[in-house]
Amino acid sequence: MRLIFGTILVLSCLVLYTQSVDRSKFKTCAQSGFCKRQRDHNPGLPAYKANFDTLKVENGHLSCEVVNTNNSVLFKLDLYLLKDNRFRFKLNELQPLHPRYEVEGVVIDSLVEEKFQVVRKDSNQIELKNGLNNRVVLYAYPLKAEFYIGDFLVTSFNSKNLLKFEHLRTKPSNNDVKQEENAEAPADQKPKDDEEPDMWEEGFNGHTDTKPNGPESVGMDINFHDFEHVYGIPQHADKLALRTTGSTDPYRLYNLDVFEFETYNPMALYGSIPYMLAHNKKFTIGVLWLNAAETWVDIKSNKADKSIFSKVADFISKSNEIPQVDTHWFSESGIIDVYLMLGPKATDVFRQYGQLTGNTPLPPLFSIAYHQCRWNYNDEDDVKNVNAGFEEHQIPMDVMWLDIEHTNDKRYFTWDSHKFPNPDKMMENLSSFGRKLVTIVDPHIKSDPNYHVYSEAKEKNFFVKDKTGNNYDGWCWPGSSAWPDFLNEDVKNWWASKFTLENYKGTTLDTFTWNDMNEPSVFNGPELTFQKDALHLNGIEHRNVHNIYGQNFHKATFRGHLLRSNGERRPFVLTRSTFAGSQRYGAVWTGDNTAEWEHLKLSIPMCLTFSLTGMSFCGSDVGGFFKNPDAELMIRWYQAAAYQPFFRSHAHIDTKRREPWVFGDEAINLIRDAVHSRYALIYYWYTLFYQNEKFGKPPMLPLWVEFPEETDLYDMDDQHMVGSAIMIKPIITQGATSVDVKFPGKNEVWYDVKSLRTYEGGSTTTFSDITLSTVPVFQRGGTIVPYKFRLRRSTTQMADDPFTLTVCLDTQNSATGQLYFDDGFSYNYNKTNEFVYREFSISNNKLVSRNLSPESQLKTFAWLERVIIYGVKTQPKSITLENSEKQSTQLQFSYDSNSNVLLIRKPGVKINTDWSILIS
Numbered sequence: 074m075r076l077i078f079g080t081i082l083v084l085s086c087l088v089l090y091t092q093s094v095d096r097s098k099f100k101t102c103a104q105s106g107f108c109k110r111q112r113d114h115n116p117g118l119p120a121y122k123a124n125f126d127t128l129k130v131e132n133g134h135l136s137c138e139v140v141n142t143n144n145s146v147l148f149k150l151d152l153y154l155l156k157d158n159r160f161r162f163k164l165n166e167l168q169p170l171h172p173r174y175e176v177e178g179v180v181i182d183s184l185v186e187e188k189f190q191v192v193r194k195d196s197n198q199i200e201l202k203n204g205l206n207n208r209v210v211l212y213a214y215p216l217k218a219e220f221y222i223g224d225f226l227v228t229s230f231n232s233k234n235l236l237k238f239e240h241l242r243t244k245p246s247n248n249d250v251k252q253e254e255n256a257e258a259p260a261d262q263k264p265k266d267d268e269e270p271d272m273w274e275e276g277f278n279g280h281t282d283t284k285p286n287g288p289e290s291v292g293m294d295i296n297f298h299d300f301e302h303v304y305g306i307p308q309h310a311d312k313l314a315l316r317t318t319g320s321t322d323p324y325r326l327y328n329l330d331v332f333e334f335e336t337y338n339p340m341a342l343y344g345s346i347p348y349m350l351a352h353n354k355k356f357t358i359g360v361l362w363l364n365a366a367e368t369w370v371d372i373k374s375n376k377a378d379k380s381i382f383s384k385v386a387d388f389i390s391k392s393n394e395i396p397q398v399d400t401h402w403f404s405e406s407g408i409i410d411v412y413l414m415l416g417p418k419a420t421d422v423f424r425q426y427g428q429l430t431g432n433t434p435l436p437p438l439f440s441i442a443y444h445q446c447r448w449n450y451n452d453e454d455d456v457k458n459v460n461a462g463f464e465e466h467q468i469p470m471d472v473m474w475l476d477i478e479h480t481n482d483k484r485y486f487t488w489d490s491h492k493f494p495n496p497d498k499m500m501e502n503l504s505s506f507g508r509k510l511v512t513i514v515d516p517h518i519k520s521d522p523n524y525h526v527y528s529e530a531k532e533k534n535f536f537v538k539d540k541t542g543n544n545y546d547g548w549c550w551p552g553s554s555a556w557p558d559f560l561n562e563d564v565k566n567w568w569a570s571k572f573t574l575e576n577y578k579g580t581t582l583d584t585f586t587w588n589d590m591n592e593p594s595v596f597n598g599p600e601l602t603f604q605k606d607a608l609h610l611n612g613i614e615h616r617n618v619h620n621i622y623g624q625n626f627h628k629a630t631f632r633g634h635l636l637r638s639n640g641e642r643r644p645f646v647l648t649r650s651t652f653a654g655s656q657r658y659g660a661v662w663t664g665d666n667t668a669e670w671e672h673l674k675l676s677i678p679m680c681l682t683f684s685l686t687g688m689s690f691c692g693s694d695v696g697g698f699f700k701n702p703d704a705e706l707m708i709r710w711y712q713a714a715a716y717q718p719f720f721r722s723h724a725h726i727d728t729k730r731r732e733p734w735v736f737g738d739e740a741i742n743l744i745r746d747a748v749h750s751r752y753a754l755i756y757y758w759y760t761l762f763y764q765n766e767k768f769g770k771p772p773m774l775p776l777w778v779e780f781p782e783e784t785d786l787y788d789m790d791d792q793h794m795v796g797s798a799i800m801i802k803p804i805i806t807q808g809a810t811s812v813d814v815k816f817p818g819k820n821e822v823w824y825d826v827k828s829l830r831t832y833e834g835g836s837t838t839t840f841s842d843i844t845l846s847t848v849p850v851f852q853r854g855g856t857i858v859p860y861k862f863r864l865r866r867s868t869t870q871m872a873d874d875p876f877t878l879t880v881c882l883d884t885q886n887s888a889t890g891q892l893y894f895d896d897g898f899s900y901n902y903n904k905t906n907e908f909v910y911r912e913f914s915i916s917n918n919k920l921v922s923r924n925l926s927p928e929s930q931l932k933t934f935a936w937l938e939r940v941i942i943y944g945v946k947t948q949p950k951s952i953t954l955e956n957s958e959k960q961s962t963q964l965q966f967s968y969d970s971n972s973n974v975l976l977i978r979k980p981g982v983k984i985n986t987d988w989s990i991l992i993s
């Protein structure tokens with residue numbers, strides 16, 4: 074009876090959900106007042122002028138007043154030269170009617186550069202230079218800032234005069250409006266064209282946004298000179314290289330729960346990272362538009378927007394028009410606050426952005442392994458059986474997941490006591506296999522006075538308010554719900570306390586968390602989210618903070634996990650909603666995709682885009698969330714996702730069961746191979762994540778990052794790198810019989826370590842012998858990759874397993890690579906240096922292992938089982954190992970002169986010692 078009742082509840086919720094979502098539920102630019110006003114803004118005679126009489130320059134910080142000459146409204150401009158080749162351009166009203174919202178909690182370091190110099194100043198220009206000889210030139214009228222790397226102009230702000238900063242004003246009474254309509258307004262007051270419908274109230278699909286503050290949007294153009302390609306501003310289901318938007322809406326950044334999202338369009342999705350990168354042969358730069366309100370970005374390119382005829386004409390006439398990408402950003406409220414990373418290389422930009430907003434912290438090892446999820450694993454028996462299935466079919470798996478149905482009627486932190494009567498026992502059992510559990514915890518709190526989370530939050534006055542000051546009430550999975558105001562630090566700390574082992578019963582330190590629905594998703598709200606006039610702490614309108622709400626929730630949960638283990642263990646928290654800086658709190662998945670080939674294909678650019686914008690721990694639901702994948706799609710999805718940072722299978726409640734063994738023997742074997750390929754490389758992945766934490770370089774990368782001068786890679790997003798050493802071209806088309814693989818790099822050589830074939834850089838090869846087992850993966854010459862080949866049930870069992878080093882020689886017969894590992898779960902690596910970080914390098918026939926962190930110390934039994942060297946041209950006579958005690962041993966080896974592969978058996982040395990192997 075109870076079960077049936079539960080099902081009816083779910084169904085009614087679903088019906089409501091499916092009925093309420095389709096494209097017409099989401100605004101187009103034309104349906105949004107500020108988007109229209111900003112997009113249509115015609116600069117005419119430029120309005121903004123910097124007043125250099127008010128200019129102040131001290132310690133890398135320039136400030137001055139700016140006036141809108143149309144209406145005499147004053148602004149304050151702050152221009153900062155920041156450490157490590159970064160700049161900040163900030164514009165706010167000088168004396169706003171009330172303070173305008175400035176984003177908090179994202180930027181963690183914006184230290185001002187001391188090495189700066191005023192190069193030049195006259196009545197209309199001032200030029201500042203940083204320690205790297207990079208410059209900014211500020212023009213007073215028309216107001217504009219130009220940024221130079223050396224002598225190259227790379228970007229300019231407001232060079233198209235699209236700056237439009239709507240100052241705060243008092244609402245005209247009805248009389249005023251009538252008067253304005255009838256009579257000429259005085260020249261120094263608002264000109265007539267300044268008032269439009271939608272400014273003080275806006276309706277959409279039966280919802281009314283009351284806009285008590287009236288129009289307050291901000292917009293400006295940011296232009297990239299000598300660039301043809303820009304990237305970033307996730308989240309969109311679109312290509313890696315951003316497209317021009319003239320014929321479509323601008324790219325929209327507004328965190329929304331979009332049911333069955335469409336492919337290849339600029340519609341908003343679950344996350345918003347207002348950060349864009351531009352890349353050309355010489356430079357990579359990045360621009361962060363730090364604004365958490367609804368934002369749209371228009372993109373134009375003088376090259377891409379040309380017809381093929383004018384391109385041909387250009388070619389014939391040898392036109393040397395400099396390429397340029399013009400972007401136009403506008404946000405509904407807040408201020409203009411733009412951070413510029415001047416690179417000049419992609420790795421510099423990663424570091425600079427990482428210093429600004431934080432890097433992805435090293436995840437616990439299990440979390441970069443394979444995850445098994447479904448809405449829902451129904452009860453304890455189901456969990457046990459799925460676990461047993463992985464045992465029976467010998468497929469590695471580290472984590473089982475429980476979706477919303479595990480709770481007592483969607484009351485998070487509780488269990489459905491009929492389906493999960495003994496969660497402790499279930500946890501213990503999973504732990505005995507070395508596996509973890511993730512449970513879902515969403516931000517909507519069931520409005521039920523008997524639910525302690527609700528009653529406490531209500532009593533403490535912790536919920537977001539509606540415009541009248543009552544607790545905001547909306548509809549979500551549990552029915553009528555309220556949402557804690559996670560922007561409030563007290564709320565975050567209270568929320569964090571819910572995760573302690575005493576408070577979250579039935580869980581252990583092996584239980585981790587999934588944060589879903591945090592855009593936030595509100596089934597009966599406008600565009601399925603909050604009303605913009607809802608209120609947060611200190612009366613801040615939701616409008617200002619919409620895009621960062623989900624991050625604050627994610628952050629509070631992360632804090633809860635730290636609390637849970639007394640700060641001893643690294644949290645793992647998956648989020649759906651993101652903003653700039655969300656990488657500090659964990660992983661993201663691309664949301665509710667579909668079991669279609671297009672969605673498999675899109676998982677690559679979507680995660681590449683997240684990677685470029687800091688959110689590097691990214692994955693897509695393997696198999697597709699909605700609908701039923703067939704065996705082929707399932708196999709191909711596993712093969713592709715094994716090379717993406719977050720690797721989880723997930724499915725909608727209405728889909729057929731799809732654990733790997735339901736697709737037959739061939740599929741089981743191929744899926745096992747795919748999952749095993751992830752586990753075999755897991756220490757390589759872990760090393761990349763460590764380097765990501767240290768240097769900000771994401772593990773999953775577009776090819777152009779590694780080969781920055783190869784222009785034909787700039788829009789490639791169906792082939793990608795994992796670190797600098799591994800390249801994959803996943804097969805993402807149905808019934809594929811052949812695949813073209815591009816091998817970049819003029820003097821590079823690429824190795825297929827399975828077939829033992831090699832490929833020259835600068836070529837494209839068509840592989841026409843494709844079977845379902847084909848996964849085109851290549852190791853780059855010049856690299857050394859650590860493998861652990863033994864098939865285990867989870868990473869827990871792999872800790873002491875021996876390593877194999879695969880050494881792929883470059884054309885100079887040398888190679889290098891790193892290995893990092895630690896206990897896999899604690900902070901001892903940075904507290905007490907318990908880690909191993911080594912570099913292996915080979916040149917002149919000598920392979921050497923060297924400690925990259927002499928202070929490091931970790932007790933480990935892991936040892937070196939074998940070394941395979943690819944690209945060895947001549948048969949060696951002997952192989953000599955010298956261990957850390959300088960003792961020499963002759964090693965056994967075999968050499969294959971057809972494939973040029975040398976296999977060195979059982980060096981047997983401990984992996985964390987110094988040793989060398991001489992090939993003579």
Ligand SMILES: *[C@@H]1O[C@H](CO)[C@@H](O)[C@H](O)[C@H]1NC(C)=O
Nearest residue numbers: 115116117118120143236237
């Ligand atoms: C300033 O006024 C001119 C002329 O009416 C108009 O074209 C332009 O859009 C206005 N600029 C701003 C920023 O309001």
Ligand SMILES: *[C@@H]1O[C@H](CO)[C@@H](O)[C@H](O)[C@H]1NC(C)=O
Nearest residue numbers: 457461498501502503505506
């Ligand atoms: C876990 O469950 C399996 C299957 O029911 C059982 O055989 C095993 O003894 C259990 N292990 C523990 C540690 O509870």
Ligand SMILES: *[C@@H]1O[C@H](CO)[C@@H](O)[C@H](O)[C@H]1NC(C)=O
Nearest residue numbers: 434435900901902903904905
């Ligand atoms: C270790 O890392 C954590 C998380 O990044 C950080 O909070 C802590 O300060 C670090 N500890 C040390 C000793 O660096």
